[in-house]
Amino acid sequence: MSRIGKQPVELPSGVTASLSGQTIEVKGPKGTQSFTATDDVTITVEGNVIKVDPRGKSKRARQQWGMSRTMVANMVHGVTNTFKKELEIQGVGYRAQLQGSVLKLNLGLSHDVDFQIPDGVTVTCPKQTEIVVEGHDAQLVGQVAANIRDWRRPEPYKGKGIRYKGEYIFQKEGKKK
Template sequence: MASHIGKLPVAIPAGVEVTIDGQNFSTKGPKGSDSYVIPEGITGVVENNEVVLTPADDLRPTRAKHGLSRSIIAGMVKGVHEGYAKTLQIVGTGYRAVMKGKGIEFFLGYSHTITVNPPEGIEFEVPNPTTVVVKGIDKQVVGQVAANIRKLRAPEPYKGKGIKYADEHILRKAGKAGK
């Protein structure tokens, strides 16, 4: 029996080039290129403009990696075609971000500023002083960089001050009860 997710083919959009050489999978598109090593026991082929993965045997570890490999490959194809982006909102009086070269300088209420430089393959955008957009082709790296930025000043539950994801809702707590 194969994985339910792993059985689904991955459609290759126009403008994206996919090559499978043994266990090496690589993809190239308008946003860049990426590669992945398919685990042993899983074979991949390109048929009818789709990537199809099949497990070689019915061993449980191979089945688990079957669905994971399909998800990673689908993410890579989407990443080189469209790219990924995470938007962060900065909430708080005096809290802001400014582009400094390719990096970002944050003013977050500390006695010093914090400068974050992008790792390879990541771009930052600051459309306004309270919004930061992290962009790239690798879903995992974009998410990790956004999480690291959020960790600089995580939102607190009383006033909601800090750095939060644009689609995140902060559960608020009641403050001290007045007399």
């Protein structure tokens, strides 16, 4: 049984959920989000609690059970709070700056990288070597942070590149004489 799927999702005050078929829509003070579940699970809204149950004992139904419950919980969290990913830039001359809705990255390439920030996400640069990605959609925040990180992933010899805050990069030993 899914340990995650068994847990009900509590709706905090100020948040409402409506169900139509397999689509659940959550409204809160910070916006509205919706999710369409597969036919392998059943979603029910009872008062201020949302429950997700599998429709069968198949492996796919059990997989969708935990995933659907997590998606609903992330939507409830997203309409009340924000999700946040912090990135650090390490390397000589590497820096980031914000110009309107474009993040300019100087990463030691022959050209500057202009990263267009999508709607629904806010990006800030408190320092030249820090990037903070925030938004109400957990998947979108994670994807934008991953796309920024892909421009220069941390390399294992000197550790230069863009990394998540607190991420440990295993350092390899260099050549020996």
